[in-house]
Amino acid sequence: MRVDALPLASEFVEHFAAEGIEELYPPQAAAVEAGVCEGGNVVAAVPTASGKTFVAELALLTADGPGLYVCPLRALAREKFEEFDRLPGVDAGISTGDFDSAAADLAGKDIVVATSEKVDSAIRNGAEWVDDLACVVVDEVHLLGAAGRGPTLEVTLATLRRRAPDVQIVALSATVDNPEDIAEWLDAELVESTWRPVDLRVGVHADGSVRFDDGTDAAVPVDTADPATNPDTEVTAELVRGAVADGGQALAFVRSRREAEALAERLTDERLPSVVDAAGASDSGDGADGPDAADATHERGEDAGMDAAAVAEEIREAGGTETGDRLAEAAAWGVAFHHAGLSSDHRALVERAFRERRLSVICATPTLAAGVNVPARRVVVRDQQRYAGSGYEWLPVLEVHQMCGRAGRPHLDPYGEAVLVAGDEAGRTELWDRYVTADAEAVESKLRDPAALRTHTLALVATGFAASQADVLDAFAGTFYASRTPNPDLGGDVGDAIASLIDDDLLAATGDGGIEATALGEQVSRQYVTPDTGVELLAALRTVATMAPEHVTELTAFEVICDTPDMVDTYLGNAERAEIYQFARSHAAELTTGMTEADDFEGWLESVKTARILTEWVDGASVEELVESYRIGPGDLESRIERAEWLLGAADALAEVLGVEMPALASARAKL
DNA sequence: GGGTAGCCTATTTAGACAGCATGTC
DNA sequence: CTAAATAGGCTACCC
Missing domain, CATH: 3.40.50.300 (P-loop containing nucleotide triphosphate hydrolases)
Known part of the structure; x- marks a missing residue:
């Protein structure tokens, strides 16, 4: 056609x-x-x-x-x-x-x-x-x-x-x-359809060779005997090297940010022969920060080397943090790492440079698989498990398939190759059954989750789509959940959701058995915060109303919004705990939660850490300083600032409905 | 004394959607 | 409470 x-x-x-x-x-x-x-x-x-x-x-x-x-x-x-x-x-x-x-x-x-x-x-x-x-x-x-x-x-x-x-x-x-x-x-x-513009073959490595699903085998010449090195990493490095030496580009997926960076450093030491196509090369940058000829153990294409130096330069220009420096250093050798701790500028730069074939390799956490288009000749999935709060879990089949699906650049590669790395035959069998021959998971509705029902019930009532439990059920009748469930009896669960929302003063019963949103509920819905966040914000604002005005500072504003489910948690290391505790104690008068009253003390202390970071940010601290002293990535800081902007606005809107004066909300927001 | 190899223990662990108001030179 | 990699502290040892 x-x-x-x-x-x-x-x-x-x-x-x-x-x-x-x-x-x-x-x-x-x-x-x-x-x-x-x-x-x-x-x-x-x-x-x-x-x-x-x-x-x-x-x-x-x-x-x-x-x-x-x-x-x-x-x-x-x-x-x-x-x-x-x-x-x-x-x-x-x-x-x-x-x-x-x-x-x-x-x-x-x-x-x-x-x-x-x-x-x-x-x-x-x-x-x-x-x-x-x-x-x-x-x-x-x-x-x-x-x-x-x-x-x-x-x-x-x-x-x-x-x-x-x-x-x-x-x-x-x-x-x-x-x-x-x-x-x-x-x-x-x-x-x-499973049709692809470029063929894809998927294989699993074990004991020095990759077996592909088209029946072929490929040897991976690598010495895995050295106990000082991780054999999976050595195999990964060899697979990447092979693809790059052959004129391709590679993506390597690992489980954590730290390991993505470590692998990138390992590959930088490798001095990969540059594969970056001369056609994609531009000449710019003086190459001062790039590799010296004396360092190189391989001949590097002149154009490609300068191009990589140009990428490194762009990365440095985009932000001078320690992470950025290391990224630029690796980029000078055609290697990059990629994860959510990077600033969004750096992430976009890495993605674009790779697409333009100015980088040979990206070492990434699993996110890259779900994002923008970054096709490569070869994809190596070194880690197939990820820490999930309580022990390691296998990655979903769909996610691994999406990683593998990144292999094969249209018009550039005869075929794409994806390799899952295992150590031995037992591991190979496991991965083969779990990912190579297996179909992706079925899609199942999660609407029945109480938190989801609360959120969407409130939204339906607040927007005027529903004025009774029956109306809510009627609206849910058009969902995927209802279509999939033979007798979708959500009545009890929706009833529970409504009761809890009335309890929280977000909904109110009208005389005739109907329901309506309270002014608070309406604002919670419009501000797009979850009902739980709304409840937390309201409780905190009521406390603020009882505090002496001179104690209500920007730190107070940040603590109010950071101790809600819609703010992302900040990891609190053991070493920092005592210091944050001290900080909380010395600023107790400005905080809405007392040291002894938090029901989740650890969680609260984490939110104090986040609030402290944001306070220092509005007081003029630089990204570098904050990244250094709180052990977070530039991207983590960005995402917290972004959320703070949104949640301060939400808190301000709710304060107005409550009639609580809290100028610190607006002033903090203006400074972000 | 200073350096370090090697062992044991403590620490750390992916990601990312969302509000709202308008006039202004 | 589940797990794997590694950072970091400590000791023993050597020069």
Whole structure:
């Protein structure tokens, strides 16, 4: 099937031709046959990089009205927005927490790209443009099964369909075990395919050789006898070296940030022969910080070496922290590490430089697999387990498949290779059965979780979609949960949720057996904080009202917001505990919780640490200082500042409803 | 005294969505 | 309470 045979205006056909899209990939053709261009609901369960974006564009461009593209990450939203905005004659908008299109004129856009939470939030705040949508595309719809965020996605989609009953739904999913269940819920045609533009072979290493699923074997010449080195790391290094020496790029996945950095350092010492294509090389940078010829044990391509030096320079310019310095040092040798402790600038730089083939290797924690597109010739999954709060757990099959799916660069590699590293035959068998031959998990609704029911029940009532328990149940009838459960008796659970919300003074019973949101409940819903955070904030604000005004400082404001479930925890090391304790004691008058009254003392002490970091930040401390003294990454600081901004706003709005004066909230926020 | 190899113990451990208001030169 | 890697402290030993 050819693009010019599709019901598309000629300018779009030309646009796609200019991007090299003239012939449809098989899954794309299947989606067309399933009706994406005729307004039909379609669920496409296909591998990453098999052309899902084009399917989305077909639906959005052929729809008779404005479209919405929902995705799970802000970075992905940005990427898609830029792509859609390049379409001829299309006015695209973006709406995410960190980046909003100019003003609230989303109503006039042809295509709006947003995260699922942002859509949910827009609905809660009375956005009317959602009623006019002709088409909604949901990317990564398998996240329906994610504990915290899945319920938001299914309730939001149910609400969208209720408000715009004729809206076309196109859902794009990773390969999961039960895509037919998602299709059934959405009354959609299912398109299922494992087709990829580049072949992928997956293998498992054990005892010096990799066995691939196409029956081939490959020896890995490495000395694993040295007890001073981790054999899995040696194997990983050799696999990376091999791919790079062969002109490819590699991704290596490990379990923790520290190990990602350690592996990057190990590979930097390796002095990988540069593989970075001369075509992708630019000449800039004086190379002063880059490798000297005297250091090199291999010949390096001149252009590539200078290019790597340029990447290193860009990294240094983006931020002079200790982490940034080490990253730049590795980048000078074509190696990078990647995890959420990096500043967002550094992360984006690493991703982009790798895509532009100015870096040979990224050593990453599992996140990279779910983020923006970073294809490599070879993917090595050294660690398949991850610490999960209480002991080690196997990574979900879906996650490992997504890592492996990053192997194979279209137009560059004859095929992609993914290797899982095990030590011995027993390990190989385990990994083979668990990941190579196994299907990904089924997607199962998490709506029944009490916290999810509380959140969404409050939202439905606060927005006026429901005024009784029956109404709430009616709204939930359109969810994935209801579609999957033969007799979805949520009555008891929703009843419990309502009772607890009334207890918390967020909902109130009306005389006739109905329910309504209190002024507090309405504000909690609009501010998009969880009910539990709302309750914590309200309790803290009531305490603030009893404090002497001179004791209510910015530290107080930060402590109020840090001791809520919506603020991310900050690890409190043993060595710091005593010092933070001392700090809390000497600032006791400014804190809303007394040393003896916290029911979770450890948790509270952690929030005091976070509050202290933020206080020092607004008092002018630099990123470097804070990163150094509190042992957090620049990215961790960023995320806490971001959340603090949001939660201070929420606290301020709630203080106003309560009639509590707390100027420190606004002043702290202004300084962030 | 100073350095260090080697052992034992204590410490640490992935990630990331969200609010809201508009006039202004 | 489950686990694996490693940072760090300590001792024993050597020069």
